[in-house]
Amino acid sequence: MQNPASGPSVRGSMMTDPKVRAWAFQLIAIAAVLAAGWYLFHNTQSNLAQRGITSGFAFLNNSAGFGILQSLIDYTESDTYGRVFVVGLLNTLLVSVLGIAIATVIGFVIGVARLSPNWLISRLAAVYIEIFRNIPPLLQIFFWYFAVLRAMPPPRQSHELGETVFLNIRGLYLPSPGAGEGLWPFLIALAVALVASVVLVRWARARQEASGQRFPVSLGVIALLVVLPGIAAAVAGNPFVWTVPELTGFNFRGGWVVIPELVALTLALSIYTAAFIAEIVRSGIQSVSHGQTEAARSLGLRPGHTLRLVIIPQAMRVIIPPLTSQYLNLVKNSSLAAAIGYPDLVSVFAGTVLNQTGQAIETIAITMSVYLAISLSISLLMNWYNKRIALVER
Amino acid sequence: MKIVKSTLVSAVTVAALGLSAQASAGTTLDAVVKKGFVQCGVSDGLPGFSYTDARGNFLGIDVDVCRGVAAALFGDASKVRFTPLTAKERFTALQSGEVDILSRNTTWTSSRDAGMGLNFTGVTYYDGQGFLVSKKLGVTSAKQLDGAAVCIQAGTTTELNLSDYFRANGMKYTPITYDKSDETVKALEAGRCDVLTSDQSQLYAQRIKLADPEAYIVLPEVISKEPLGPVVRQGDDEWFNIVRWTLFALVNAEELGITSANVENLARSSQNPDVRRMLGAEGEYGKDLRLPRDWAVKLVKQVGNYGEMFERNVGMGSELKIQRGLNALWNAGGLQYAPPIR
Numbered sequence: 001m002q003n004p005a006s007g008p009s010v011r012g013s014m015m016t017d018p019k020v021r022a023w024a025f026q027l028i029a030i031a032a033v034l035a036a037g038w039y040l041f042h043n044t045q046s047n048l049a050q051r052g053i054t055s056g057f058a059f060l061n062n063s064a065g066f067g068i069l070q071s072l073i074d075y076t077e078s079d080t081y082g083r084v085f086v087v088g089l090l091n092t093l094l095v096s097v098l099g100i101a102i103a104t105v106i107g108f109v110i111g112v113a114r115l116s117p118n119w120l121i122s123r124l125a126a127v128y129i130e131i132f133r134n135i136p137p138l139l140q141i142f143f144w145y146f147a148v149l150r151a152m153p154p155p156r157q158s159h160e161l162g163e164t165v166f167l168n169i170r171g172l173y174l175p176s177p178g179a180g181e182g183l184w185p186f187l188i189a190l191a192v193a194l195v196a197s198v199v200l201v202r203w204a205r206a207r208q209e210a211s212g213q214r215f216p217v218s219l220g221v222i223a224l225l226v227v228l229p230g231i232a233a234a235v236a237g238n239p240f241v242w243t244v245p246e247l248t249g250f251n252f253r254g255g256w257v258v259i260p261e262l263v264a265l266t267l268a269l270s271i272y273t274a275a276f277i278a279e280i281v282r283s284g285i286q287s288v289s290h291g292q293t294e295a296a297r298s299l300g301l302r303p304g305h306t307l308r309l310v311i312i313p314q315a316m317r318v319i320i321p322p323l324t325s326q327y328l329n330l331v332k333n334s335s336l337a338a339a340i341g342y343p344d345l346v347s348v349f350a351g352t353v354l355n356q357t358g359q360a361i362e363t364i365a366i367t368m369s370v371y372l373a374i375s376l377s378i379s380l381l382m383n384w385y386n387k388r389i390a391l392v393e394r
Numbered sequence: 395m396k397i398v399k400s401t402l403v404s405a406v407t408v409a410a411l412g413l414s415a416q417a418s419a420g421t422t423l424d425a426v427v428k429k430g431f432v433q434c435g436v437s438d439g440l441p442g443f444s445y446t447d448a449r450g451n452f453l454g455i456d457v458d459v460c461r462g463v464a465a466a467l468f469g470d471a472s473k474v475r476f477t478p479l480t481a482k483e484r485f486t487a488l489q490s491g492e493v494d495i496l497s498r499n500t501t502w503t504s505s506r507d508a509g510m511g512l513n514f515t516g517v518t519y520y521d522g523q524g525f526l527v528s529k530k531l532g533v534t535s536a537k538q539l540d541g542a543a544v545c546i547q548a549g550t551t552t553e554l555n556l557s558d559y560f561r562a563n564g565m566k567y568t569p570i571t572y573d574k575s576d577e578t579v580k581a582l583e584a585g586r587c588d589v590l591t592s593d594q595s596q597l598y599a600q601r602i603k604l605a606d607p608e609a610y611i612v613l614p615e616v617i618s619k620e621p622l623g624p625v626v627r628q629g630d631d632e633w634f635n636i637v638r639w640t641l642f643a644l645v646n647a648e649e650l651g652i653t654s655a656n657v658e659n660l661a662r663s664s665q666n667p668d669v670r671r672m673l674g675a676e677g678e679y680g681k682d683l684r685l686p687r688d689w690a691v692k693l694v695k696q697v698g699n700y701g702e703m704f705e706r707n708v709g710m711g712s713e714l715k716i717q718r719g720l721n722a723l724w725n726a727g728g729l730q731y732a733p734p735i736r
Contacts, residue, residue: 052628053489053511066553067569077557154585169585170543170568249541250531250588251568260586341572347548352571355482355549358510360489 044361059357060085066352068343070259081353088348089370095265095344096331096374102270103330104323107277112307114282125278133275137333140272145264145340152260155251164244172258173245182232186239189232190225197221261342265334273330280322284315316389324382328375335371345370422494422626422633423684426467432474434460435484435493438574441599442708442716443499443519444476452476455707456497459518459624462640462697463495466689471696480573482549485510488625495637496625499593501551506625515638517623519708520720520729522616523555524594526601529609531588536615540565545578545587547571555618556591579603582610593620598714635683643690645732646672647699649723654698661691672735679735690735700730 014020048055060082067077071087072094113125132140150169153159158168166173197220204215233239245255288311296306337344338351350367354360426432436444436456444454457476465471479487479498488496489511499521500506502514527533536559546553548571560567570587572578579600582590590600594616601607624641626634647653650669652660661673670676674687681687697703704721705711722728 048511050629051489051511052508054509065557067557067567069569069571077561150584150586250539251541251543253541338573341548341570341577343571347571351482351573352549352553355485356554358485358489358506358512360486 048361054357054359055362057362059359059362062357064353064356066356068348069341070262070343081357084353085345085349085366088343088345091343091348092331092334092337092345092370093374095262095269095334095337095342098266099269099273099330099334100327102266103273103277103326106270106274107326108281110274110278111281111285114278115285129275129278131275132271133279135272137268137272138336138339140268141264141336141340144267145260149260149264155247158247158252164242166245166247166252169260170251170257171260172263173252174256174258175242175244176254176256177240177242180238180241182236182239185232185236186229189229193224193228196224196228200224259342261337261340264340265337265342269330269333272333273326276326276329277323280319280326281315284317284319285311287318288314313389317386317391320382320386320389324379324386327378327382331374331378332371422630423636426494426633430468430473432460432464432467433477433492433494434463434474435477435479435487435496435498436460437498438478438480439576440499440596441602442595442712442714443599444478444497453707455518455703456499456624458697458703458707459497459637459641460495462644462693463637465696466640466643466685466693467636469686469688469692471692480549481547481575482573485512488512488627491627494626494633499596499622500625501593502621502623503551511628512625513628513634515624515626515634516641517621517729518641519595519622521593521595521620521622523552523591523618523620524597524616525613526582526590526592526597526610527588527613528582529611533613536613536617537563537565539567539589541567542589543568543570543587545570545572545581545590547575547578547592548573550592551618551620552592559617575600576603593622595708595714595716598708598716602713632684636685639683639735640693642732643672643693643735644697644700644703645723645730646735647690647694648701648730649725649732652694652699653702654695657691657694661688668734668736677736 045055061080063078064081064084065077068075068084068087070091072090073083073087075083075087110125110128113121114129116122116125152167152169155168155170158166158173160166164175200220201217204217204220208214229239243254245252245257292310292314293306296310301309334344335346338347341347345367350363354363357363434457436452436454439445440454442454444452444456446452460474460476461471464474467473477487477493479493479496484496484498484500485506487493496512497518499519500514501521502517506512507514525536525539527539533539539560544556544567546556546569553569553571556567556569568587570578570581572581575592575596578587578590578592581587583604590597592600594612597612601610601612604610624637626637646668647657650666650672652669652673657673660669661675664670664673664675667676671679672690674680674689674691678687680689683689686692698706701718701723704718708714708716709718718726718728720729722730724731
């Protein structure tokens with residue numbers, strides 16, 4: 001009698017029960033979303049069929065028949081559209097990885113320089129940031145591609161370095177290594193050196209924690225990595241046979257070529273993104289209370305150590321989340337490649353393949369899901385790293 | 395900005411195909427009549443075919459085809475609006491309904507005709523793919539191009555023919571692809587590539603865009619068949635018929651000696667039954683096409699016959715100075731032939 005949920009008016013109470021209502025509304029919402037999705041899918045299907053446009057993913061097995069400027073895997077014109085997709089994807093990933101790496105390095109350097117007590121250094125960093133983050137990335141790509149790299153000489157008048165490295169309007173030609181007689185001993189020595197380095201680092205850390213004495217770890221590691229493989233090469237013979245690019249006919253052949261499209265895109269994206277990263281790094285460092293610096297100084301740490309051991313680790317907690325966004329932006333901006341003919345996923349797959357097959361919906365859907373997948377992977381990775389360095393509360 | 399645009403076009407297609415209610419046959423004509431103009435997809439700047447002059451007027455053979463359709467339909471060749479499209483954007487723009495006709499030097503192939511929901515209405519220009527090189531290279535034949543860097547426009551049959559040709563001759567090449575034909579020309583001039591390949595007509599057009607056209611030659615080899623023509627959406631026969639018979643009327647007019655100068659006189663006084671039927675003096679042949687009785691008069695009066703169109707845009711009356719060649723009438727040794735209007 002006192003409980004409104006029981007008694008004669010059961011129906012009314014069901015409707016007024018907030019839990020039931022919440023469930024009901026959620027179910028209705030889900031049903032509406034599913035219905036809309038089904039409607040879109042079904043309507044697209046019937047419209048495509050009615051207009052006589054081929055649909056489905058069978059086209060991925062057809063042979064492509066066109067060449068691609070740069071591919072990281074073997075690709076010939078008789079390969080399938082599916083393989084073109086992989087080639088484009090790898091080219092996108094290549095420019096993204098290079099861009100992220102370079103942008104991070106430049107960004108951290110500029111960000112730290114921005115806070116330098118040296119007036120000139122901090123002003124130069126400020127000028128860098130204000131210039132590059134305020135010019136649209138597409139224009140920066142055009143600048144590097146059309147203004148800088150188009151000014152290189154033709155192949156026959158290449159800039160050269162010791163007749164092994166050549167730079168011209170077609171790209172940077174480098175010698176490429178092949179397996180020589182001493183390759184295996186060299187690789188084994190390198191592996192041994194790597195293992196020894198890990199052991200050395202651990203030993204040095206343990207010693208420092210036990211005795212407080214420091215060991216010049218980086219010098220030791222460098223020595224190991226240079227000396228051991230060096231001895232192996234000296235004993236067993238040359239580990240690599242270098243193929244030097246050679247001017248035959250129209251172009252250089254042999255060796256590696258770094259195409260100007262890749263250089264322009266990587267430079268523009270990393271320089272642009274680095275300006276944002278620099279500001280993120282600056283704000284991260286400034287978020288660490290000055291008391292931390294003073295405490296570190298009073299413990300006798302040198303400024304370099306203070307920065308590396310005290311400030312940066314704490315600043316990282318502030319830096320990582322916005323840094324993730326910048327990485328995502330860089331990956332997404334890499335689709336501007338199409339503007340200068342760099343064969344990335346958008347240019348080759350969502351462009352050429354779409355046009356050759358006419359299957360807009362499928363190619364665009366695949367391309368969008370790929371970018372989504374790349375971005376989500378970067379987010380996951382960065383979130384994992386963020387958790388790892390988060391403040392452990394005791 | 396073009397990437398943004400091509401992505402937009404694709405996105406619009408996806409949205410249009412997803413959201414639009416079932417399109418039924420015959421809607422293009424009704425829609426065109428209702429809005430009062432023809433929306434025509436043309437190229438992004440190709441002298442002779444479709445380009446804009448200093449005052450922003452669209453000119454060229456492809457442009458004239460669309461003007462012709464507007465003249466036949468509305469009696470007014472100016473009732474047409476143009477959408478410049480890159481090679482990559484063109485089919486999605488037509489499929490999504492953004493344009494009513496795609497008149498953009500597009501090669502007729504089986505996969506485009508059958509697999510993309512498109513219909514080719516005829517051939518406005520019989521073309522073939524060729525090569526443009528700098529004279530400095532000293533190349534006289536395409537067979538000497540082994541190892542060359544080749545500039546191409548992305549998403550064209552050119553890309554496919556090029557690879558076929560080099561493969562068939564056991565030669566290697568480096569493809570340098572750009573979205574716009576202008577970019578390929580600039581890249582050739584800068585030396586990013588050794589050769590530019592495209593349909594021969596385009597090569598002549600692109601050559602005059604170069605700073606020093608005399609320093610470049612078009613190689614003699616023609617490596618493919620490129621019949622270029624206007625395209626409409628499949629499944630809309632009414633509209634297809636109008637575009638197709640506009641083309642046929644242009645060719646028939648040349649064959650019958652009807653020109654923009656004499657068409658009105660002939661319509662009144664000609665005794666030739668072929669001419670009388672075509673110009674509406676005898677019978678009601680426009681009616682079947684849902685066109686006005688005097689559609690062919692308006693068409694020829696305003697854009698001329700096929701021969702006039704050719705000479706004015708790409709032939710001796712233009713900068714390109716291209717010979718009629720394959721594009722002469724069938725009775726003059728060429729391939730242009732149109733079924734009779736009766």
